Amino acid sequence: MGDFEKCQICKEFDFLSTHKCAPEWEVVYPENGDPEDSGTYYKAFGIDEEDALDKLCHNEYSDWDYPEEFELWIRKPVWGSWLKFDIYVQSVPEFRFTKKE
Numbered sequence: 522m523g524d525f526e527k528c529q530i531c532k533e534f535d536f537l538s539t540h541k542c543a544p545e546w547e548v549v550y551p552e553n554g555d556p557e558d559s560g561t562y563y564k565a566f567g568i569d570e571e572d573a574l575d576k577l578c579h580n581e582y583s584d585w586d587y588p589e590e591f592e593l594w595i596r597k598p599v600w601g602s603w604l605k606f607d608i609y610v611q612s613v614p615e616f617r618f619t620k621k622e
């Protein structure tokens with residue numbers, strides 16, 4: 522099976538010998554409501570829009586320590602039409618309990 526590693530292209534962990542990247546998407550955080558004007562652009566990978574946004578948000582926004590709502594637009598690279606999504610980010614505290622010997 523080969524090594525279970527992080528793909529350098531799509532950032533997913535997988536067996537690289539059999540890995541195929543999920544379809545690529547273009548994502549923008551539009552600053553003036555017009556993605557052609559200005560904004561922050563990302564490459565995302567996923568089987569559909571929501572999967573791609575989910576993975577992108579985990580990579581980009583997991584370390585935010587306060588809740589935030591914003592808009593991201595996503596499309597198939599170059600030729601697709603933009604779909605708009607409202608994004609809500611909230612980091613949930615994680616607790617671990619290890620009994621001391």
Ligand SMILES: [Zn+2]
Pocket residue numbers: 528529530531532533540541542543
């Ligand atoms: Zn990949």
